[in-house]
Amino acid sequence: MDMLKIENDISLKAFNTFGIDVKAAQFLTIQSVDSLKVLRQEGFLAKKMLILGGGSNLLFTNDFQGLVLYNSLKGVEIVGEDKHYIMIKAWGGESWCDFVDYTVKNNWGGLENLSLIPGTVGAAPVQNIGAYGAELKDCLYTLEAFNLETGEIKEFSNSLCAFGYRDSIFKNKEKGEWFVLNVTFCLDKNPNPRITYAPLNNILKNKIDVNIQEISATVKQIRRSKLPDPQELCNAGSFFKNPVLSQEQLNNLQNRRPNLPYYNLGNHQYKISAAWLIEKAGWKGYRNGQVGVNGKQPLVLVNFGGASGSDILNLSKQIQSSLFKKFGINLEREVRVV
Ligand code: FAD
Ligand code: EPU
16 A cells, blocks of 8 residues: 555645646545556545646636546657657656657657647547647557556557547546556658648748758747746636537628638538637636736636636636627537536
8 A cells, every 4th residue: 555645635726727726635646557556446446536637727616525646657668660650658647748849859750739738648638639730639549548447458549539629538428437548659750740720831831841840849939929828827728619610600600700710620610719709709808806818819718816716617607608699609618627
């Protein structure tokens, strides 16, 4: 039982990027797969539980009356390679941005557009992180996950993960059932730069032979120019997902709002910009007490310091009902409320 140093009444303030000051009744740092196995054998995993990575996609609205499993599984190893590809396994508690930086430095292509996204490797598949024209699913080969109820360790192929836009089996159908232990990526030794995403293209289009180091640096530059750094201003990135509409829904909205930005996803589906809708509804830069809507990227809700999770949740609900009234659009949350 030595590996199970469960602490009681631990403040989670430093463990979530919204900086919400709540407590966990029990808190355990997971440093090995064996500790998960022992926990299960001892019956701990039958209780209320939360897997915690970097806390950058969570909103706590209350003290957590269960056991927090804080992922600290570390390690990065090359597990295969040939002339063209390299397979790298990263353990779930590794920092996502550090891992991306490591691959970019070695000129292994695939993850560069996902530079500077906060959080852990283990959480990245949960919502299939995406940015600047790339998604995690484009490079994920397999992952291994531990079933908290049965103790099974299962290998998930890319297709078994059921990835979608900010979605996977781990966020959806089998939410909370699996602890993602490690992820294996297939990266390209002859990188194939992807710069079609407009803001990236604007900066890099005239450069000849763009390399992935330049892409990564440019993505970081754009991100820093519009997204607040949680170390300076507490936030969890986009609070809502961009709505996906049918052709008919898009046409209806365009009749009233001809300038609405949208992106054709194929299959008669269109992604529209939630930031644009929130701005047009007058929320950009809004502040009420310690909570507000970011003035550069209105999809980002912020805690100026000392706000409660309910303050942020209430603001998010006001925005949702305002957008429904104004545009008939239901904004779906991206952030998980606990
Ligand atoms: P946490 O917030 O700790 O957890 C998120 C969810 O995943 C929870 O439900 C948790 O229980 C579950 N979970 C965590 N680890 C595991 C595991 N090992 N196994 C199973 N379940 C687990 N996201 C994007 O997609 N694109 C962006 O561009 C982006 N930009 C961001 C910018 C900022 C400034 C911030 C603060 C956030 C941004 N995000 C973005 C959101 C966030 O970074 C990602 O969702 C990230 O993957 C969350 O990782 P985490 O370790 O912090 O997860
Ligand atoms: N826009 C406005 N007003 C603003 C800002 C943006 O109208 O103040 C409109 C513009 O038309 C702009 C469009 O929104 O072209 C898109 O903005 P941006 O490029 O910032 O992207 P986003 O759709 O708001 C998404 C992701 C981000 C990801 C970026 C870059 C979602 C929910 N969010 O934001 O992911 O980093 O694209 O790819 O899909 C996150 O998930 O936490 C996150 C930050």
